[in-house]
Amino acid sequence: MLARETAFARRENRDGTIDAICRTCFVTVGTSVWEAELARAEKNHACDPALLERWNRLAARKSITGPQQP
């Protein structure tokens, strides 16, 4: 079995809840104080192909123009 790299980031909110964020499409897939609930939300998540395409396009544009100077 291939170990899938962790596809989800966790972000703790001020109210004590934790967001599970998909690293691929940057969507918050679930918010909970329970690890099990986050895991379930992550398991049920499927990236939106349209959203992925949008990110890919943005990434492509960024690589062309290079990092922006402030």
Ligand SMILES: [Zn+2]
């Ligand atoms: Zn996703």
